[in-house]
Amino acid sequence: MISAPVKIINKQGMHMNTAKMIVQAVKPFASCKVVLKYGGKEISAKNAVFIMAAGMKQGAELEIQADGEGEAEVLAEVKRLFDTGFGE
Amino acid sequence: MLKGLAVSPGIGVGKAFVYVEAGLDYSRVEPQGEEAELARLAGAKASFLRDSEALAKSLKEAGNVREGDMIEGHMVLLEDDFLAEEMEKAVKEGKSAEAAAAAGCAAVAELFRQVDDEMIRARAADMFAIRDRLLKILLGVESQDLSAVPEGSVFVTGDLTPYMATGLKRGNVEAIVTETGGMTSHSAILARAMGIPAVMGIPGLLGVVKAGQTLAVDGAAGEVVVFPPREVLDDYLGRQKKWRESKAALLVYKDRRTKDKDGGERLVCANIASVGEAELALEQGCEGVGLFRTEMLFMDRESPPSEDEQAAAYRKASEIMAWRELIIRTMDIGGDKQVPYLHLPQEPNPFLGYRAVRFCLAEPELFKVQLRAIFRAAAGRGNVKIMIPFVTGPEEIEGVRGIAEGLKRDLASEGAAFNPDVPLGIMVETPAAVQLADALAARAAFFSIGTNDLTQYTLAADRMNTRVDYLYSHYHPAVLRSVERVVAAAKAAGIPVGMCGEAAGSPGLVPLYLAFGLDEWSVNPGSVLATRKAIAGWSVSEAREVAARAMALSTTKEVKAYLEGVVAQRG
Numbered sequence: 040m041i042s043a044p045v046k047i048i049n050k051q052g053m054h055m056n057t058a059k060m061i062v063q064a065v066k067p068f069a070s071c072k073v074v075l076k077y078g079g080k081e082i083s084a085k086n087a088v089f090i091m092a093a094g095m096k097q098g099a100e101l102e103i104q105a106d107g108e109g110e111a112e113v114l115a116e117v118k119r120l121f122d123t124g125f126g127e
Numbered sequence: 128m129l130k131g132l133a134v135s136p137g138i139g140v141g142k143a144f145v146y147v148e149a150g151l152d153y154s155r156v157e158p159q160g161e162e163a164e165l166a167r168l169a170g171a172k173a174s175f176l177r178d179s180e181a182l183a184k185s186l187k188e189a190g191n192v193r194e195g196d197m198i199e200g201h202m203v204l205l206e207d208d209f210l211a212e213e214m215e216k217a218v219k220e221g222k223s224a225e226a227a228a229a230a231g232c233a234a235v236a237e238l239f240r241q242v243d244d245e246m247i248r249a250r251a252a253d254m255f256a257i258r259d260r261l262l263k264i265l266l267g268v269e270s271q272d273l274s275a276v277p278e279g280s281v282f283v284t285g286d287l288t289p290y291m292a293t294g295l296k297r298g299n300v301e302a303i304v305t306e307t308g309g310m311t312s313h314s315a316i317l318a319r320a321m322g323i324p325a326v327m328g329i330p331g332l333l334g335v336v337k338a339g340q341t342l343a344v345d346g347a348a349g350e351v352v353v354f355p356p357r358e359v360l361d362d363y364l365g366r367q368k369k370w371r372e373s374k375a376a377l378l379v380y381k382d383r384r385t386k387d388k389d390g391g392e393r394l395v396c397a398n399i400a401s402v403g404e405a406e407l408a409l410e411q412g413c414e415g416v417g418l419f420r421t422e423m424l425f426m427d428r429e430s431p432p433s434e435d436e437q438a439a440a441y442r443k444a445s446e447i448m449a450w451r452e453l454i455i456r457t458m459d460i461g462g463d464k465q466v467p468y469l470h471l472p473q474e475p476n477p478f479l480g481y482r483a484v485r486f487c488l489a490e491p492e493l494f495k496v497q498l499r500a501i502f503r504a505a506a507g508r509g510n511v512k513i514m515i516p517f518v519t520g521p522e523e524i525e526g527v528r529g530i531a532e533g534l535k536r537d538l539a540s541e542g543a544a545f546n547p548d549v550p551l552g553i554m555v556e557t558p559a560a561v562q563l564a565d566a567l568a569a570r571a572a573f574f575s576i577g578t579n580d581l582t583q584y585t586l587a588a589d590r591m592n593t594r595v596d597y598l599y600s601h602y603h604p605a606v607l608r609s610v611e612r613v614v615a616a617a618k619a620a621g622i623p624v625g626m627c628g629e630a631a632g633s634p635g636l637v638p639l640y641l642a643f644g645l646d647e648w649s650v651n652p653g654s655v656l657a658t659r660k661a662i663a664g665w666s667v668s669e670a671r672e673v674a675a676r677a678m679a680l681s682t683t684k685e686v687k688a689y690l691e692g693v694v695a696q697r698g
Contacts, residue, residue: 049430050430050431050468050492051246051429051430051431051468052244052246053247054244054246054247054250054429054430055197055200055204055250055253055429056196056197056200056429056430057430058200058203059196059199059200059203062203062206063199063203083208085208086207086208086209087200087203087204087207088204088207088209088210088235088238089209091239091242091247091250092238092239092241092242092247093242094242094243094244094247096244126433126434126435127430127431127433
């Protein structure tokens, strides 16, 4: 298992489109468990509803954990989404 | 007679085609057992995803990236495990697939409603949209097919969505009548651009109008007569004939270039607010886009459009215009055009406040994204220009230029394809810009006079305030002198000067603007041909004679009476 801290830098925080981008990024890695740790909760990165419902705003700090086949690749990809502010 | 908002002028008579969303009552559906209902749900989901994928793809290919993203967002939500579990749970409790779909979507909507973020709370509505589509599939009900609207129809509906508007066969629709929608709603803009008479905002409309009834619609008066008696019908048909004849008479100007009577070339361009309108404007014979309002790209959504999304939209508009110019006005946000996700403060005086270039210079992040998108969209294309709104002094032009130069250096070091030579012009719409026109002309690549704001600021009169709107007139001598002065300053500096406010579409003012030396009229797509015709009717010497007289008058009333008299006399 590997992990990386990330911060939400885009102004709008987490919303439908950003959640969609995360879910789409992890989807090809079916045998890797990807979790977003935020506010004491573990949210599956495959679960758009819970990602949205966590109410993560700009400035929120969270940790991405990936465990399984392709973990390095998927972690880098999800981290890139956060680091680039989801292209916004 | 029904009264509504006069959204798009013209007369339309036809049979009501009443478009209602299909009924989604599932209370009588008998569950056929757990296994059968789960299979029905799975089938509906698969069908939903298949349709959505095709729809998202076609939306994105047509340049509607935001709508495409939304559809993809719905797909991701539908595939969510939590939603699946909730639906499954309901089936196991003995519910039908329909009831389970409704329960699952409601559970997710409830989760969203509890989030301390307005953007997420608003997504509850998306869950209900997803529910309704699932129900339609499960119940086997389809919304009516828009392409099946027969010839000679008046399209009647609750709320005309842009999706409906673009799906309508224009030749078959005589008029559009709706329950909701305002003058500046996207659907109103589309109706105007399509040249279809439209009346919107008639509460209770669907309770009054039955499918197949004859409706007579006056889009300029905002009037709809249901099942008109013979004499009323004849009156409408007579006026419709005249309206059509005058429209047809204008068609000879469609493939002509704009010239005054002496053969001097001028330009009639169009004002647009979306990429879709660019095509409509071109069909109306415009010689370019003199004003692409970009605010629409930023409104009615939960986050700003990305650089790539904007670049794709600007690129598409530029390609639609081919060799014709495309003037992109950078975002005129703030003031009365509020965008919730920017969280801009409420101001006591929004029209004199933090808006447009002021906001862009003070908080440039969004502005930078827009400028980068424009530079990239213009790569290899020579028709794109940038226009800054609400300028009051040269330092604002320099400020924008400073930001632009920095962005070009970034783009160059990234090795991105972009156009470093996009002309930077300004809108002249404040009295300060009029007074400083010479100083501004030395720094701007072109001027475009925004007569709506210029009139309001020059006369210190809000045209929405019915107590003072009598003051608001483009014929006011102070406004006309301002226009004259701005055009003269542009001419002295050798830069092109256009006009993109409503005054540009007034035939009575054409001789004055011609005499001043205006190069370009930018008007609503529906007014392109009438404006071209009006310009063709004047030689510069005739126009100068009229202008000399008009400019010697000192009240709005005198100027208006004189110019309207001149136009009426010439027929």
